[in-house]
Each structure stands twice: as structure tokens, then as C-alpha cells.
Amino acid sequence: MKFSSKIQRCGLSPIRKFHPYVVAAEAKGRKVHHLNIGQPDIETPEAFFDAVRSFGESVLAYAPSPGVETYLEAVRDYYTGMGFPITCGDILATYGGSEALQIVLPCILEEGDEILIPEPFYPNYETFVHITGAAIRPIETNPDEGYRYASRDRIEPLINEHTRAILVTNPGNPTGVVLTEEELRTLADIAREHDLFLISDEVYRELVYGGQKLSSMLEFEDAAENVVVVDSVSKRFSATGSRVGVMITRNRELMAQAAKISQGRLCAATLDQVGAAALYRSMTPEYYVNLRAEYQRRRDAVVAGLTKIPGVRFNSPEGAFYLMVTLPVDDTEKLQYFLLEEFEDHGETVMYAPGEGFYATPGKGRSEIRIAYVTNPAELTRSIELLDLGIAAYNARKENV
Amino acid sequence: MKFSSKIQRCGLSPIRKFHPYVVAAEAKGRKVHHLNIGQPDIETPEAFFDAVRSFGESVLAYAPSPGVETYLEAVRDYYTGMGFPITCGDILATYGGSEALQIVLPCILEEGDEILIPEPFYPNYETFVHITGAAIRPIETNPDEGYRYASRDRIEPLINEHTRAILVTNPGNPTGVVLTEEELRTLADIAREHDLFLISDEVYRELVYGGQKLSSMLEFEDAAENVVVVDSVSKRFSATGSRVGVMITRNRELMAQAAKISQGRLCAATLDQVGAAALYRSMTPEYYVNLRAEYQRRRDAVVAGLTKIPGVRFNSPEGAFYLMVTLPVDDTEKLQYFLLEEFEDHGETVMYAPGEGFYATPGKGRSEIRIAYVTNPAELTRSIELLDLGIAAYNARKENV
Numbered sequence: 001m002k003f004s005s006k007i008q009r010c011g012l013s014p015i016r017k018f019h020p021y022v023v024a025a026e027a028k029g030r031k032v033h034h035l036n037i038g039q040p041d042i043e044t045p046e047a048f049f050d051a052v053r054s055f056g057e058s059v060l061a062y063a064p065s066p067g068v069e070t071y072l073e074a075v076r077d078y079y080t081g082m083g084f085p086i087t088c089g090d091i092l093a094t095y096g097g098s099e100a101l102q103i104v105l106p107c108i109l110e111e112g113d114e115i116l117i118p119e120p121f122y123p124n125y126e127t128f129v130h131i132t133g134a135a136i137r138p139i140e141t142n143p144d145e146g147y148r149y150a151s152r153d154r155i156e157p158l159i160n161e162h163t164r165a166i167l168v169t170n171p172g173n174p175t176g177v178v179l180t181e182e183e184l185r186t187l188a189d190i191a192r193e194h195d196l197f198l199i200s201d202e203v204y205r206e207l208v209y210g211g212q213k214l215s216s217m218l219e220f221e222d223a224a225e226n227v228v229v230v231d232s233v234s235k236r237f238s239a240t241g242s243r244v245g246v247m248i249t250r251n252r253e254l255m256a257q258a259a260k261i262s263q264g265r266l267c268a269a270t271l272d273q274v275g276a277a278a279l280y281r282s283m284t285p286e287y288y289v290n291l292r293a294e295y296q297r298r299r300d301a302v303v304a305g306l307t308k309i310p311g312v313r314f315n316s317p318e319g320a321f322y323l324m325v326t327l328p329v330d331d332t333e334k335l336q337y338f339l340l341e342e343f344e345d346h347g348e349t350v351m352y353a354p355g356e357g358f359y360a361t362p363g364k365g366r367s368e369i370r371i372a373y374v375t376n377p378a379e380l381t382r383s384i385e386l387l388d389l390g391i392a393a394y395n396a397r398k399e400n401v
Numbered sequence: 402m403k404f405s406s407k408i409q410r411c412g413l414s415p416i417r418k419f420h421p422y423v424v425a426a427e428a429k430g431r432k433v434h435h436l437n438i439g440q441p442d443i444e445t446p447e448a449f450f451d452a453v454r455s456f457g458e459s460v461l462a463y464a465p466s467p468g469v470e471t472y473l474e475a476v477r478d479y480y481t482g483m484g485f486p487i488t489c490g491d492i493l494a495t496y497g498g499s500e501a502l503q504i505v506l507p508c509i510l511e512e513g514d515e516i517l518i519p520e521p522f523y524p525n526y527e528t529f530v531h532i533t534g535a536a537i538r539p540i541e542t543n544p545d546e547g548y549r550y551a552s553r554d555r556i557e558p559l560i561n562e563h564t565r566a567i568l569v570t571n572p573g574n575p576t577g578v579v580l581t582e583e584e585l586r587t588l589a590d591i592a593r594e595h596d597l598f599l600i601s602d603e604v605y606r607e608l609v610y611g612g613q614k615l616s617s618m619l620e621f622e623d624a625a626e627n628v629v630v631v632d633s634v635s636k637r638f639s640a641t642g643s644r645v646g647v648m649i650t651r652n653r654e655l656m657a658q659a660a661k662i663s664q665g666r667l668c669a670a671t672l673d674q675v676g677a678a679a680l681y682r683s684m685t686p687e688y689y690v691n692l693r694a695e696y697q698r699r700r701d702a703v704v705a706g707l708t709k710i711p712g713v714r715f716n717s718p719e720g721a722f723y724l725m726v727t728l729p730v731d732d733t734e735k736l737q738y739f740l741l742e743e744f745e746d747h748g749e750t751v752m753y754a755p756g757e758g759f760y761a762t763p764g765k766g767r768s769e770i771r772i773a774y775v776t777n778p779a780e781l782t783r784s785i786e787l788l789d790l791g792i793a794a795y796n797a798r799k800e801n802v
Contacts, residue, residue, distance in 0.1 A: 004511040013664040044461040053454045060445040060642040098666040110405040127665035131507050241461040241671030263414040264528035265499040269670045270642030
């Protein structure tokens with residue numbers, strides 16, 4: 001039996017592929033500290049569980065394909081409250097931010113088409129694009145320039161007759177880059193002038209550490225036809241298992257095309273939408289202030305630790321809960337295998353996501369890693385210390401070979 | 402901006418597209434009886450809500466990509482209990498049966514490929530196939546032969562070098578056909594001999610009314626590499642809003658390809674899987690006996706009513722909760738508009754799914770409708786009576802024009 005050429009172009013998640021080695025390390029009694037995955041330890045607000053527990057219907061019925069009304073209204077009010085006026089008709093409820101991409105990309109991409117994505121990027125974008133038959137044209141960035149990408153001279157030379165869209169994550173995963181108002185405007189202008197969709201994955205919106213105004217591509221009314229916002233409750237409310245997101249666009253034709261897929265899969269999960277509506281309704285400004293402060297403490301712990309490691313290069317991240325770090329090693333995947341199979345300090349070791357999987361350009365990212373700072377500061381401090389010790393042990397071993 | 406040719410080949414759900422006309426009819430004070438949609442009124446077992454209410458974690462975290470362990474084990478035990486030995490590794494948890502198809506089809510289909518599907522078929526299959534770029538080659542059936550399709554002479558002439566798979570729904574939606582043991586064997590043999598995937602959508606497995614042994618394509622060990630079973634809790638446990646299903650296959654390579662997509666979208670919803678596990682664990686043989694008896698009463702009410710309508714042709718369905726009916730009218734879509742916009746009896750009217758949307762062959766099904774018998778017998782009896790009166794009024798009006 002034959003498999004499609006598209007699925008064969010896809011890879012397994014570079015974040016999850018070390019899982020068997022973790023299992024083996026744990027079987028040897030090692031404690032593995034995790035800097036590799038975006039699962040926060042912050043409690044999901046009780047409002048979610050309360051709403052789910054008090055669900056009063058005796059039949060758990062299909063939700064409407066566009067979404068449960070109370071959920072759509074809660075999302076609308078959240079955006080309107082930030083000064084981005086949208087209607088419920090601009091919103092499609094999805095299974096997390098992931099499904100928003102799984103819906104919008106097949107609507108606009110197919111064989112021969114290209115989508116511009118700044119690299120390094122969230123690796124699952126590659127799967128979602130490859131399944132459509134299209135290709136990613138990476139917008140190259142440079143660690144020494146803090147991975148910034150949103151300028152005309154970097155993007156416009158990449159646009160050709162095959163280009164259909166630009167996809168950005170802001171605040172950035174894996175880089176922690178937060179776009180400035182001027183950069184946002186530049187992206188909107190480029191999309192409008194070149195007649196491209198601008199897909200903006202804004203799931204980390206609230207997690208900014210420089211006092212920036214919370215932003216959304218929805219602010220640019222003149223690019224309303226171009227902009228598609230992807231959002232989710234996963235990170236904002238520490239509810240990654242709830243799988244509730246949205247695709248937002250004021251482009252009526254795109255919404256009509258997307259309805260074909262959303263009707264095809266009937267609806268997103270009813271109870272999760274009920275819970276998500278309650279999350280949005282219950283949230284106060286203090287919630288976000290505290291959430292931001294907590295992640296800032298975590299960021300600061302990681303930055304303080306990294307600063308002590310000789311030869312490490314990085315920029316302090318401005319948002320989200322990730323950063324890319326260049327390590328003084330030949331190959332961070334080899335280092336990861338070493339850390340899981342050979343290294344230990346007091347029975348402990350550490351795990352991160354090797355950088356190569358975040359790049360479309362072959363060979364790039366080999367000295368980089370992505371760190372997710374989703375555990376508490378003490379745990380993060382120890383994790384970075386293990387990284388420091390591991391690098392030294394790895395390089396010492398290599399020099400002795 | 403351009404949309405993909407694939408999404409443009411997709412249509413809106415023929416089952417959901419009359420929704421605006423229902424809203425308008427209701428606004429005029431009409432009561433609309435529903436024979437059109439597969440949303441049962443049977444209560445979701447309390448076990449689901451109990452499990453969800455007693456979820457004890459404070460962080461609603463990502464589930465593993467392949468599924469929550471207790472859910473996978475519950476599904477495995479359900480199949481093993483029926484005599485179909487599978488392991489947890491053969492099971493992938495999905496967002497309902499729909500996502501099982503959204504995962505398996507892109508793994509095996511692309512431009513130029515063909516998949517054989519007996520028509521009439523569940524219309525959303527068309528969306529899922531078109532998104533991959535492949536085409537449906539319909540296996541033609543005949544109302545006068547009870548829509549049966551599983552014979553070599555009907556299927557083998559359609560197989561060519563582009564054929565990758567056969568997709569069947571058993572028990573059948575929209576036909577109510579239940580495959581015999583001999584027909585199942587024939588399909589397995591054809592798939593094996595021609596090196597095709599055999600995707601078997603078995604979400605209505607328990608709903609058979611002739612005392613048949615419950616079947617699954619998993620019984621054919623010699624076709625283990627070919628068979629992919631799609632299943633879901635939606636209909637079995639009257640929990641359509643929970644969106645929990647499975648893709649099951651013993652083909653390791655297919656499972657490895659599917660993992661690329663399942664890892665890409667991270668996981669299915671955690672709480673729904675916890676609830677679904679409890680559903681499987683709580684179910685006794687009596688539950689299924691009662692469920693079947695209730696749907697049989699409903700089927701019998703529909704059949705009794707239809708028998709009284711002059712000129713109507715149908716076969717009493719053997720399973721699922723649907724049947725196709727040929728009406729004595731020129732066009733059942735026109736009749737549907739008439740029923741919603743002009744007809745009423747004591748302020749009431751009725752809605753079904755016109756047959757054309759269930760066919761890939763243009764022009765077929767125009768005199769047919771699909772009825773879903775998911776409401777109580779009295780309600781169904783009144784619905785069929787309205788259909789009878791509506792047909793008479795429609796044909797009388799036409800003759801007077």
C-alpha cells in the first residue's frame with residue numbers, strides 16, 4: 001500500500017521525538033528536568049471546572065459548527081475590550097489554535113504555493129503546510145540580530161507569484177520576539193500591497209514582559225481582508241488539554257470557505273467550549289498581571305542561569321515563554337542524546353528541544369536549542385545548572401576522544 | 402487573494418444548508434419537525450458527566466498524542482470483549498470519527514488518487530477526500546436492490562492503478578444497510594488482493610435490528626494490514642458533543658504516518674477522553690439491548706408511517722438510524738423548500754435531508770431523501786404524517802400551476 005507524498009514530507013515532532021530516551025533514562029533511575037515542552041504547571045482557573053461541572057443538559061449534543069454561542073460571545077467581548085471590534089460572525093471555534101491552522105491553510109494553499117514563515121518557527125507549522133502540498137519559504141533571521149524579521153528588505157525579496165500568505169507567531173515561539181507597533185504595521189502593509197493572507201498566531205498575547213500594549217493584527221482595519229488571527233485558551237488560561245481555540249477573520253469569503261471544513265467535522269467539543277466561555281468571563285486584569293509576573297520570574301531565573309554559562313549566546317526574551325539559545329557545542333542533538341544516555345549529576349539530567357527542528361533551511365540551528373520556561377524558578381535554576389554541567393562534560397569528553 | 406482549488410471543490414453540508422430556512426419558518430411561528438439530522442434525544446449516560454465532574458487534576462494538561470491511557474485501554478477492552486484482539490498501540494484517539502478520517506485520508510490520498518465509496522454516502526466524506534486532492538469513484542447502488550454494494554462484480558471493475566482505498570459505513574449511513582458476514586469477507590478479500598486500504602466506519606455498530614452478531618472489519622486477520630476502523634462514542638453513547646473517536650489499525654506503517662498528524666495537533670481533548678473511558682467501562686450488555694430496542698421502536702414507527710404514503714418506495718433499514726426513501730415527487734430539494742416556505746398543517750411542517758447531497762454522481766438521488774429516526778415514536782409518526790400531507794400539497798400545487 002502506498003502513502004501520500006505529502007505525509008512522507010512530514011516529520012515527527014522534534015519536541016516529542018526524544019520521549020523514548022527519557023523513558024529509558026527514567027528506567028535507570030535518572031530524574032529528567034524538562035526545558036523542552038510547553039506544558040505550564042500553573043493551575044487551570046477553577047472557573048473552567050465549575051462551568052463543566054454545572055453543565056445542566058442531559059444530552060451532550062453537537063455544538064453549532066461555528067461554535068457555542070456563549071463561547072463566541074466571550075471571545076468577541078475579550079477582543080472588543082482590547083479595542084479590536086469583531087463580531088461573532090468573524091469567529092470560528094476550533095480544536096485549539098492547531099485546528100485553526102488546519103482549517104485556514106487548506107483553504108488557501110495547495111501544490112506549488114508558498115507561504116512565508118520566519119525561521120526558527122513552531123515545528124508543527126511544517127506538518128500543517130506540507131499536508132496541503134505547499135512549501136514554506138523561510139524568512140531568514142539571525143541570532144545576533146535577536147531573530148527579528150518584520151522588515152521590508154527581509155520579506156519582500158521572497159515574495160513571488162506563488163506566495164499566498166505570511167504566517168507569524170507573535171509573541172514568538174520559539175524566539176520570544178515581540179513585534180513592535182512599527183513592525184506590525186509593516187507586516188500589514190506588505191500583506192495588503194501584495195494581496196497576501198497574513199496569519200497571525202497570537203496565543204501568547206498576554207505574555208509580554210516589557211510593559212508593551214497588548215497587540216493584535218486585528219488592529220489594522222485596512223488589512224481586514226488579509227488578516228487571520230489564530231488564538232487559543234491553552235496558554236492564556238493554562239488549559240492546554242481543553243483544546244479550544246479560534247480562527248478570527250473579517251474576510252467573509254475565507255470564512256465561507258472555512259465553513260466547508262468546520263461543517264464537515266461537525267463541531268468542536270461542546271463542554272470545552274462551555275468551560276472556555278467561563279474562563280474568558282471570569283478573568284480580571286489582575287489575573288493577567290499575576291500570570292505575566294509569574295512568567296517574568298521564570299524568564300529571569302533562566303536568563304540569570306544562562307548568563308553564567310561560558311560561551312552561551314542568547315537574547316532575553318520579550319514575550320511568550322520560550323527562548324532560543326546558541327550553545328558552545330558542535331551539535332545540540334548529539335548533546336541531547338549525551339545528556340539522556342550518559343550524563344548525570346546527583347542522578348539528574350536535563351532536556352530541551354534541539355534547534356534544528358525549528359528551521360526549514362537544512363543545517364541551520366545545529367548549535368541552537370529552544371528552552372521553554374514553564375516550571376518554577378527553583379526548578380528552572382537547577383535545570384540550567386544541569387545544562388551548564390552537561391555542556392562541560394560533553395565538550396570534555398569530545399576533547400578526550 | 403486566491404483560495405485553493407481543493408476547498409473550492411468542497412461544498413457546504415447538504416444536511417445543514419437549510420438552516421436559514423428553518424430559522425425563517427420558526428420566525429413565522431411554524432413548528433419544524435426534524436427528520437434531517439443525526440442528533441439523538443437519548444440521554445448521555447451519567448457515567449460521562451460523573452467522570453468529568455470528578456476529574457481531580459488542578460492543571461488540565463495536554464493528553465499524550467496517541468490518547469489518554471485509560472481511554473485507549475477502555476476501547477481495547479471493548480473490542481477484545483467482542484472477540485477482536487487489538488492492543489493500545491493499534492488505537493489512536495481522535496476528535497470523533499470525523500478526525501479519524503481527517504487523519505487517515507491525507508496519509509494515503511493525494512492528487513490523481515481515487516477512493517471507492519458506495520453511494521449514497523455520508524456527505525462529509527466528500528469534504529475529507531477533496532481536501533486531499535483525490536477523487537471519489539462511487540460504487541453505484543440501486544434503491545430497488547436495497548442499496549447493497551459489497552460484491553466483486555460491482556467493485557472490481559472500478560479498481561485501477563489510481564485506486565488507493567475503499568471506504569464503507571457499516572451499518573450504513575444513509576441507507577441502513579448492514580453487511581452480511583459474506584459481504585464483509587468479500588470486501589476484505591478485495592482489499593487484500595488489490596493491495597488497498599479498507600476504511601470501515603463502524604460508529605453505528607450496536608444499532609442492528611435483525612439479531613445479527615456485532616461485526617467489525619477487524620475480524621479478518623489476513624487483511625490486518627489493509628483494515629482501518631473508524632469509531633466514535635457519539636452515537637453509541639448518545640454523546641455527539643463530546644468529540645471522542647478512534648482510528649484503529651494494525652498496519653504499523655500507517656500508524657507511524659498518522660502519528661505525524663496526531664503529534665502536529667498535539668492531542669484530543671483530555672476531559673472528553675476521561676469521560677469516554679468511563680462510558681466504555683460503565684456499559685453493560687443491557688445498555689446496548691435497551692438502546693437497540695429503543696431505536697427499533699423508532700424505526701418501526703417510521704416504517705409504519707411510510708407504508709401509508711402512496712407512491713413511496715423504501716427498504717426497512719437493518720441498522721444505524723437512517724434510511725433512504727424514494728418519494729413520488731420530481732425533486733426533493735424543491736419539496737423541502739416548499740415544506741419550509743409554504744406548507745403547514747396546524748402550524749407544523751417537517752424537514753429531512755434531500756438525497757442529491759449523498760451522491761457523487763450528478764443528477765442521482767433527486768427523488769430520494771434521507772430520514773434520521775432519532776426522536777421518539779410519537780414525534781416520528783407525526784413527522785411522517787406531515788411528510789405525507791406535504792407531498793400531497795406539493796404535487797397538487799404543481800398540477801394546478
